[in-house]
Amino acid sequence: MAKINAALVGSGNIGTDLMFKALRSDWINPAWMVGIDASSDGLAKARERGLKTTADGVDGLLPHIAKDNIRIAFDATSAYVHAENARKLQSRGVVVIDLTPAAIGPYCVPPVNLSEHVGAREMNVNMVSCGGQATIPIVAAVSRVQKVAYAEIVATVASRSAGPGTRRNIDEFTRTTASGIEKVGGAQRGKAIIILNPAEPPLIMRDTVHCLTATEPDQQRITDSIKSMLAEVQKYVPGYVLKNGPVFDGNRVSVYLEVAGLGDYLPRFAGNLDIMTAAALRTGEMIAQEIVSGRFQPSAA
Amino acid sequence: MKLNGKKVTLHDNCLRDGMHPKRHQISTAQMVEIATALDAAGVPLMEVTHGDGLGGASVNYGFPLHTDEEYLRAVVPKLKRAKVSALLIPGIGTVDHLRLAHDCGVATLRVATHCTEADVSEQHIALSRKLGLDTVGFLMMAHMIEPEALVQQARLMESYGANCIYCTDSAGYMLPEDVTVRIAALRAALQPQTELGFHGHHNLAMGIANSLAAIEAGANRIDGSAAGLGAGAGNTPLEVFAAVCDRMGIITGVDVFKLADVAEDLVVPLMDSPIHIDRDALILGYAGVYSSFLLFAKRAAKKYGVRSADILVELGRMKTVGGQEDMIEDVAINMAGRR
Numbered sequence: 001m002a003k004i005n006a007a008l009v010g011s012g013n014i015g016t017d018l019m020f021k022a023l024r025s026d027w028i029n030p031a032w033m034v035g036i037d038a039s040s041d042g043l044a045k046a047r048e049r050g051l052k053t054t055a056d057g058v059d060g061l062l063p064h065i066a067k068d069n070i071r072i073a074f075d076a077t078s079a080y081v082h083a084e085n086a087r088k089l090q091s092r093g094v095v096v097i098d099l100t101p102a103a104i105g106p107y108c109v110p111p112v113n114l115s116e117h118v119g120a121r122e123m124n125v126n127m128v129s130c131g132g133q134a135t136i137p138i139v140a141a142v143s144r145v146q147k148v149a150y151a152e153i154v155a156t157v158a159s160r161s162a163g164p165g166t167r168r169n170i171d172e173f174t175r176t177t178a179s180g181i182e183k184v185g186g187a188q189r190g191k192a193i194i195i196l197n198p199a200e201p202p203l204i205m206r207d208t209v210h211c212l213t214a215t216e217p218d219q220q221r222i223t224d225s226i227k228s229m230l231a232e233v234q235k236y237v238p239g240y241v242l243k244n245g246p247v248f249d250g251n252r253v254s255v256y257l258e259v260a261g262l263g264d265y266l267p268r269f270a271g272n273l274d275i276m277t278a279a280a281l282r283t284g285e286m287i288a289q290e291i292v293s294g295r296f297q298p299s300a301a
Numbered sequence: 302m303k304l305n306g307k308k309v310t311l312h313d314n315c316l317r318d319g320m321h322p323k324r325h326q327i328s329t330a331q332m333v334e335i336a337t338a339l340d341a342a343g344v345p346l347m348e349v350t351h352g353d354g355l356g357g358a359s360v361n362y363g364f365p366l367h368t369d370e371e372y373l374r375a376v377v378p379k380l381k382r383a384k385v386s387a388l389l390i391p392g393i394g395t396v397d398h399l400r401l402a403h404d405c406g407v408a409t410l411r412v413a414t415h416c417t418e419a420d421v422s423e424q425h426i427a428l429s430r431k432l433g434l435d436t437v438g439f440l441m442m443a444h445m446i447e448p449e450a451l452v453q454q455a456r457l458m459e460s461y462g463a464n465c466i467y468c469t470d471s472a473g474y475m476l477p478e479d480v481t482v483r484i485a486a487l488r489a490a491l492q493p494q495t496e497l498g499f500h501g502h503h504n505l506a507m508g509i510a511n512s513l514a515a516i517e518a519g520a521n522r523i524d525g526s527a528a529g530l531g532a533g534a535g536n537t538p539l540e541v542f543a544a545v546c547d548r549m550g551i552i553t554g555v556d557v558f559k560l561a562d563v564a565e566d567l568v569v570p571l572m573d574s575p576i577h578i579d580r581d582a583l584i585l586g587y588a589g590v591y592s593s594f595l596l597f598a599k600r601a602a603k604k605y606g607v608r609s610a611d612i613l614v615e616l617g618r619m620k621t622v623g624g625q626e627d628m629i630e631d632v633a634i635n636m637a638g639r640r
Contacts, residue, residue, distance in 0.1 A: 208627035
């Protein structure tokens with residue numbers, strides 16, 4: 001089967017972890033990695049595995065897009081440079097999957113709305129946030145059964161898995177995730193809380209989802225819906241585990257989750273980062289299948 | 302201990318930390334009555350928000366009777382001399398809440414992080430300072446790290462613009478010596494004009510002794526609550542501390558008799574149950590667990606038929622930090638399942 005060539009933009013933790021996952025993909029061929037620091041570990045690892053690399057940012061990639069037939073790019077840089085990266089890439093017909101909090105394109109949470117975006121042939125989709133990827137599927141699992149008036153998530157991550165970008169703008173996490181809970185999760189109102197815990201050995205990411213249903217919760221249907229959603233997420237994040245719940249208490253439905261990563265480049269406890277790279281790759285694979293089948297012909301906007 | 306002539310700012314927390322034992326159900330009328338009485342007693346600064354700070358309204362921490370904005374707009378205009386502070390925990394509240402508090406007339410903003418995570422406070426401390434607010438960096442669960450590590454975190458907050466740093470004993474775990482070494486290390490390392498504060502919980506009955514140790518080591522702001530109304534076994538009882546300060550010649554500007562009246566006549570009648578060191582509160586202090594977990598553990602224990610003290614010990618073993626209230630039900634379910 002022909003694979004679709006892709007570029008990984010950003011050679012940090014996320015970009016490098018994504019490369020390891022993409023190297024196993026049946027649909028995506030990671031052909032390029034783009035960095036800004038020639039001595040970065042990510043670029044070295046990419047070269048070892050036969051990827052072409054540049055340390056000149058996206059501009060270093062642009063001259064090669066046509067001849068190397070790059071159709072998809074994963075942007076794991078930062079919200080600040082994403083807009084410019086996206087403009088340059090999309091104007092050359094490359095579909096951009098945005099792992100930064102920039103959120104220029106619509107939010108994509110694969111088990112909830114990926115098929116919708118692929119059907120709409122979006123040229124730019126955004127992966128919300130790590131906490132969003134871990135919790136929005138559960139909110140959606142409840143809201144597809146009955147109306148959710150309010151949904152709130154608490155994401156607790158190991159201090160070592162929260163990078164300087166997240167720390168410098170932690171409000172962006174709470175805002176973006178809350179917005180995703182509403183727009184993709186289907187809650188009328190969303191709230192997100194993030195806690196950093198420095199314990200050693202580091203704790204595996206924990207996520208708690210509280211939904212307040214508008215009417216008395218249909219316990220059986222909600223439980224079934226959550227179980228089938230768990231199975232969907234586990235297809236791309238095997239370490240996505242239900243620890244407790246759903247707990248029903250009046251109109252409150254609470255679900256206690258743990259997210260362990262695969263340990264590709266990032267440690268296993270950093271399930272928060274793993275679920276982002278896994279979700280982004282899954283998104284890329286779906287788009288690649290559409291391109292291979294001819295149903296989607298990305299073009300410059 | 303010779304503290305004669307030292308000037309100390311007493312900061313009342315009964316309308317913020319006191320929201321925990323009240324399940325955030327204090328009414329605006331009750332807040333105004335207590336706040337104006339504290340003002341009349343000469344208390345210079347008091348905190349008003351949800352117990353978990355601005356934006357704390359949630360399933361996880363409890364929905365309050367009124368919004369932060371309603372509380373602040375009710376209290377601030379009624380005060381003659383006293384100023385109002387607001388607490389903000391990044392990850393729960395955002396700069397939008399900060400701007401709102403500023404608009405409501407808050408004079409002091411306290412940005413609280415776990416003691417190792419000061420770098421999440423940069424955007425909030427910087428904005429607070431830019432808005433001209435008295436800006437405090439509030440390092441919670443400070444017993445969990447050594448003084449040198451605490452100093453590094455405090456330096457970050459100072460570099461973002463905090464003009465005061467707190468050593469916060471959220472678990473009521475510290476003994477006077479623990480306070481002394483931390484405040485002394487902060488005093489030695491931070492700029493001389495940076496103020497230092499101490500926030501105590503009374504879980505091991507050390508609120509007064511720890512606050513005195515803090516002053517001796519260089520702190521000049523001390524938190525307490527009228528009648529001790531606060532999480533766990535409560536905060537340092539402010540009327541008691543004011544009396545001790547008077548006896549020692551520490552200058553607070555607070556009228557002890559008037560403050561004792563506020564505690565006895567207004568705050569005590571408000572309590573859902575007495576604020577004292579019961580078995581669970583003792584465990585908080587003994588095991589070093591976040592004081593706000595107390596009522597959640599009691600409720601989960603009742604619901605799942607397990608011992609609340611056992612839940613709290615397990616939360617300590619897991620090294621949970623402030624804000625992880627969601628783990629309480631999770632732990633209780635696990636315990637019930639194991640039996």
